[in-house]
Amino acid sequence: MAEEVVLLDFWPSMFGVRVRIVLVEKGIEYEYREEDLRNKSSLLLQMNPVHKQIPVLIQNGKPVCESSIIVQYIDEVWHDKAPLLPSDPYQRAQARFWVDFIDKKLYNPSRRIWSTKGEELEAAKKEFIEVLKVLEEQLKDKPFFGGETFGYVDVCLIGYYCWFYAYETFGNFSIEAECPQIIAWAKRCTQKESVSKSLPDGKKVFGFVQELRKKFVVD
Amino acid sequence: MAEEVVLLDFWPSMFGVRVRIVLVEKGIEYEYREEDLRNKSSLLLQMNPVHKQIPVLIQNGKPVCESSIIVQYIDEVWHDKAPLLPSDPYQRAQARFWVDFIDKKLYNPSRRIWSTKGEELEAAKKEFIEVLKVLEEQLKDKPFFGGETFGYVDVCLIGYYCWFYAYETFGNFSIEAECPQIIAWAKRCTQKESVSKSLPDGKKVFGFVQELRKKFVVD
Incomplete structure (x- = not known):
């Protein structure tokens, strides 16, 4: 069919x-x-x-x-091409753990970075960086989260990368200064055509967030 | 090994x-x-x-x-005995969807039932019942969430059942009056030895919650 x-x-x-x-x-x-x-x-x-x-x-x-x-x-x-989850059940459970961690911990502070200001913004930035540092510690010196090849955790984290320019601009901070290995990993991911084709441009996202922000923050 | x-x-x-x-x-x-x-x-x-x-x-x-x-x-x-997730990928995705729904939507209102009072408690009860009704609608007249056999969604929901007595007592409401099919399903689950052996007694949980509640609610 x-x-x-x-x-x-x-x-x-x-x-x-x-x-x-x-x-x-x-x-x-x-x-x-x-x-x-x-x-x-x-x-x-x-x-x-x-x-x-x-x-x-x-x-x-x-x-x-x-x-x-x-x-x-x-x-x-579609399991024959480009497998994303590890074939070993233990490694699969670990990959699920990190995706669950990203889903539970990263979205909320990342949203607060562009939708709050003052102390709330500072707390959001701190929390956001703490979460990225846990992920960086997990990545260590591996090219991708699962090892040598792009996989499930990479797929589920890289979508945030196109928002980094907006976070940095509204939050007035440098993610690379705090988490250089995360940025190196993200750049490595964007060398893949599947990623570069799918990720929106950071400045376009910034423009979108700028409009959205008007509802939340009075500058 | x-x-x-x-x-x-x-x-x-x-x-x-x-x-x-x-x-x-x-x-x-x-x-x-x-x-x-x-x-x-x-x-x-x-x-x-x-x-x-x-x-x-x-x-x-x-x-x-x-x-x-x-x-x-x-x-x-341990895939040879008592498989819990469906073997069909689409059914497996649906089972994962409902477990994710339970994890995202049920815990928060259930906790607020015993840890708040007044308007907050009423809102928590309403939300809790709404979530259970969505699940009841999904269960329909099937014996278990996945169909004829006890599976992943059942395993992930039944743990709440031993808290129902505490929710009903502190919330002063009847879950059975609102969601009779959920209660019938829960009783069906407890006929399984794996469930009856693993679920703590509802009155013992009530006693535990009563102690815990002292930190949150001044009666």
Whole structure:
């Protein structure tokens, strides 16, 4: 059966980026449908009635939701090309642990960097850097989180990279000064075509955040 | 090689219950080590330095952390007996979606039921019931979340059941009146020896919560 694959997404989403990268890695043809999050499509509401969020992968009419679950699903179904999760169960559990860590710990402070100011902003920056330093300690001197090849943890973290310029500008700090190995890792990731093709431009994200920020912060 | 399996746990934990159930389901012999969460063991801090939380499964000296990841890990390593995740990748993604939903949506309101009062308590009860109703709608008239057999979603939800008596008593409401099918499902689960052996007694949990509550609520 010919596969019909549709991705409901929103261009600056670090979660959507995960799915876009994996679809390129696996060589899967798909239709990209941009969502207007202020006016969500009936298809999005129908395909993800619980969370009503992007990204949603629709394969032959059947939805898969939540980006880290979508990535695992794609890796399991299209398992012959560019495997992302380790084949060893223990290493797989460790990869899941770090993706879970990213999902639980990184989003909240990263959001507060551009949506708060003063003491709240300082606390957000501190927390954000602490989380990145834990990840840096985990990366050590390996090229990628899983070792020699680009994998599940890399896919799930790299989407944040296109937001770094916005974080640094609104937070007035340098992520590279704090976490040089994370930046070296991110640059290594962007040498992959699947990543460079899927990551939005940092300045474009900055422009988007600048607009969004008007709702939260009065400069 | 003989497997040496140790579980670091704390008896009322709905997350620890998940792992206890699966270890019984799979017929895995293990050593249970109760943690004092006010005075965590050096082993816990060493095995889970990131979150410093139970449960931790230690297999031949190597730790696996985060209950839903531990359950998947055990299911993958001991895959011949009592499979918990569906073998079909799409069904597996759906099971992961619902466990993720439980983890994101149920814990927070359930905690607020016994740790707040007044309007905050009423909001917590409303949210808790809404989440259970979404799950009930998903269960429909199936015996278990995955269909005919006890599986991943059941394992990850049933640990809350031993807290229901405490929620109902402190919240002054009946979960059964709101979600009768969830209660019927829970009773069905407790007919399994793996569940009845692993779930602490609801009145004992109530006693524990009563003590804990003194820190949060002045009656």
